Amino acid sequence: MFKFEEICELIRLVGSSGVASVELEHGGSRLRIEGRVPVPEGVPLVAAPGPAVHPAVQVAPVMGPAPAVPQPVGSESQEPAAAVEDEEGLHTVTSPIVGTFYRAPNPDADPYVKVGDFVEKGQVLCIVEAMKLMNEIESDVSGTIVKIFPENAQPVEFGERLFAIRPA
Amino acid sequence: MKLGDRIVRAAGGCVRHVVVANRLDSTQGTAVRLLEQIAAEDVALGTTLIVAREQARGHGRNGREWVSPPGGLYMTWLRTWEGNVSPEMLPILAAAAAVRAVDAVAPGLVGLKWPNDLLVEGAKLGGILVSARRGERPGVAVGLGLNLRTVPGRGAGERFRAACLADHADLGPWEETTATLAGRFATALDAFLDAPDGGLALWRERLIHREGDRMTVRTGDGALLEGTFEGLTREGYLTLRSGASVRTIAAGDVIHWEA
Numbered sequence: 001m002f003k004f005e006e007i008c009e010l011i012r013l014v015g016s017s018g019v020a021s022v023e024l025e026h027g028g029s030r031l032r033i034e035g036r037v038p039v040p041e042g043v044p045l046v047a048a049p050g051p052a053v054h055p056a057v058q059v060a061p062v063m064g065p066a067p068a069v070p071q072p073v074g075s076e077s078q079e080p081a082a083a084v085e086d087e088e089g090l091h092t093v094t095s096p097i098v099g100t101f102y103r104a105p106n107p108d109a110d111p112y113v114k115v116g117d118f119v120e121k122g123q124v125l126c127i128v129e130a131m132k133l134m135n136e137i138e139s140d141v142s143g144t145i146v147k148i149f150p151e152n153a154q155p156v157e158f159g160e161r162l163f164a165i166r167p168a
Numbered sequence: 169m170k171l172g173d174r175i176v177r178a179a180g181g182c183v184r185h186v187v188v189a190n191r192l193d194s195t196q197g198t199a200v201r202l203l204e205q206i207a208a209e210d211v212a213l214g215t216t217l218i219v220a221r222e223q224a225r226g227h228g229r230n231g232r233e234w235v236s237p238p239g240g241l242y243m244t245w246l247r248t249w250e251g252n253v254s255p256e257m258l259p260i261l262a263a264a265a266a267v268r269a270v271d272a273v274a275p276g277l278v279g280l281k282w283p284n285d286l287l288v289e290g291a292k293l294g295g296i297l298v299s300a301r302r303g304e305r306p307g308v309a310v311g312l313g314l315n316l317r318t319v320p321g322r323g324a325g326e327r328f329r330a331a332c333l334a335d336h337a338d339l340g341p342w343e344e345t346t347a348t349l350a351g352r353f354a355t356a357l358d359a360f361l362d363a364p365d366g367g368l369a370l371w372r373e374r375l376i377h378r379e380g381d382r383m384t385v386r387t388g389d390g391a392l393l394e395g396t397f398e399g400l401t402r403e404g405y406l407t408l409r410s411g412a413s414v415r416t417i418a419a420g421d422v423i424h425w426e427a
Contacts, residue, residue, distance in 0.1 A: 096302060097256060098405070100388035100419040106231035122207065122303055129388065130418040131259040131283040131404060132296065136200075138303035153389035155418070 091141045093163040099130035101150040101162065111152075117145045118168070125163055128156060143167040171343045175217060178351020182358040184214030184247075192220040194227060194236075195244040196311035200299050203307035206248060210305055215247045215358070217350055221342075226313060228295050234313050235320035239342060241294075242313050243350055245357060249306040253361050257368075258298045259283050260404050261360040262310045264367035266296060267374050268356035269349045270314070274337035279376040282406050282422050286314070287376065291331035312353060316345060372400070377425065383408065384424040385417055393417070397425075 095101070103111040103126055113125050121142045128135045147164040150156050169177075172186040192198050195218040206213050220243070223236030236242050245262075249255060263284035270278045270286065270293070278286045278293060286294035294314035301307045315332040316339060339345045360367030377383070381397040385408060395410035406417045 098403075098418045102388070106227070108231065124204075124301075130256060132419070133256060133259045133298040133300055135255070135300045135302055138301070140303070151389075153387075155387075 089166070090146060091143065091165045091167050092161050093125060093137065093139060093165065095128050095156045095158060095160045095162055096137070097128055097130050097135060098158050099128040099133075099135065099156060101152065101154050101156045102127040102129060103148070103152045113145050113148075113163075115145050115148060119143065119145060119165065128162075137162065139163075139165065141165055141167045171219070171347060174343060174347030175219070175350045175354075178347045179217075179354040180351070182215060182354045183217050183351075185216040187216065187218045189218070189220045191222045191224060192218070192242075193225040194223050194234075194311075195220050195242050196227070196297055196299065196309060197225070199244040199246040199309035199311070200301075203246060203248075203299075203301050203309060206307060207301060207303065207305040212248045213246070213307070215245065215354065217243055217245055217354060219243045219346065219350060228297055228313075234295065236313065237318060237320055239317040240313065240315055240320070241346055241349055243346075243353075244309050244311045245354060246307065246309040249300070249308045251361065253364055255298075255300040255302075255306070255308055256403065257364055258300070258308060258310060259296065260371045261357060261364060261367040262296050262298060262312070264360055264370040264374075265353050265356035266294065266312055266314075267370055269352040270294075270333070272348055272352045273339065273345065274333060277333075277336055278374065280371065280374045281425075282375060282377055282400075283404065284371075288331040288336060291329035293331045293333065310357070314349065316342070368404075371404075375400075377406075377422075378427065380427075382424075382426050383422055385420040386423050387417065387420045392423075393420070 103113075105112070105127065113119055113123075119125065119139045119142065121139055123139050124136045125139050126137050128137055143165040145163060146166050149161045149163065156162065171188050175186050176183055199216075199218055202213070219241075220236075222238045223234070223242050226234035226236035226242060228234045253261075260283070263280055263286075266284070266286055267278055267280065277288055279288075281287050284296040285292055286296075294312065297311040299309045299311075315330060317332060317334045319330045319332045319335075333339060333345075356367075377397045379397060379399055383395065383397050385393045385406070387393060393408055393410070393415065395408040395415070398407040398409045398414055400406060401416060403418075406420070406422075408415050408417060
């Protein structure tokens with residue numbers, strides 16, 4: 001079976017090599033990636049194949065399993081809520097939608113983050129689901145997770161606090 | 169003609185890239201990881217379809233197994249996200265696009281269970297799962313699974329009967345059917361993103377629920393909510409009346425319903 005890294009590499013290859021398609025056979029499986037010529041804005045696409053796919057796509061890092069949803073983990077805090085709220089300089093990540101808060105990508109996975117973890121800007125912190133739309137919520141700062149406000153699988157409102165982060 | 173070419177042709181210019189794989193863990197998982205990589209590199213990705221002939225670990229909501237033997241349709245539509253339409257509309261517009269796609273081979277056959285399961289006479293024909301990455305480089309992935317020639321049976325945790333399209337329509341070879349469905353889906357979704365009202369209207373029209381229906385909804389924490397269907401909010405959330413109280417549900421599974 002093909003690994004995700006192999007697929008990314010093939011996409012990169014198609015995009016940068018100018019070939020119309022790439023096929024790879026491996027362990028009884030065959031993967032074919034077909035590209036098309038990038039078309040300038042306003043020019044209609046045609047069916048003829050050509051080179052394509054974004055050339056900046058490169059081999060991906062090894063990631064966790066595919067996303068899905070909940071995990072029986074509760075909220076956690078190493079500091080009392082009042083103390084968190086009183087502490088100046090903390091950054092709060094809020095929910096952009098109404099939905100259900102999940103701390104892990106699927107029931108068998110570890111939580112994305114725990115209290116005390118250092119997170120990078122852009123790192124996924126949680127999922128908020130609405131109507132089978134799994135919204136991956138990213139951190140907009142780098143820093144340390146101080147508090148996780150909702151319980152896992154708890155409904156959250158628009159603008160409700162999800163995480164308190166002490167910026168680095 | 170190769171499958172990728174067939175899909176590109178059927179999509180009429182709405183698809184930039186097509187990836188065809190014999191077997192993947194899941195097209196959705198692959199797409200989500202691809203979006204992560206795209207975001208990390210701060211680049212854009214045009215509309216891309218990932219199609220697998222077979223999935224080793226296909227899944228739906230809550231990680232429930234989506235049995236994915238050869239012969240079904242397993243695909244994910246993905247791209248970096250821009251434009252005026254909110255990603256929150258995608259579960260609705262994708263459902264409408266899936267209806268359009270199935271209508272191309274079996275007009276009027278499917279109904280929708282809230283929010284976007286595809287049903288035939290109460291049995292599950294297909295499902296949709298949408299993943300959205302928010303942040304400075306947002307991206308979306310819309311997974312669609314349809315039973316074409318086989319009824320794979322119930323996945324783990326799945327309580328509904330399953331249906332397959334071949335029992336209700338004359339299907340050609342897998343490549344031909346896949347190209348038609350994938351192309352129509354991409355075309356319809358593209359059109360609905362340009363004009364969401366059309367997708368919203370089709371979604372409401374094909375929902376099987378009627379005001380006053382009894383239903384049971386399982387929420388994310390496993391709680392079962394029973395009541396009567398009151399209608400939908402502007403966002404498409406389900407409202408359920410139980411006695412004097414009316415509850416709005418943004419996420420959950422309708423696990424039982426009756427008129």
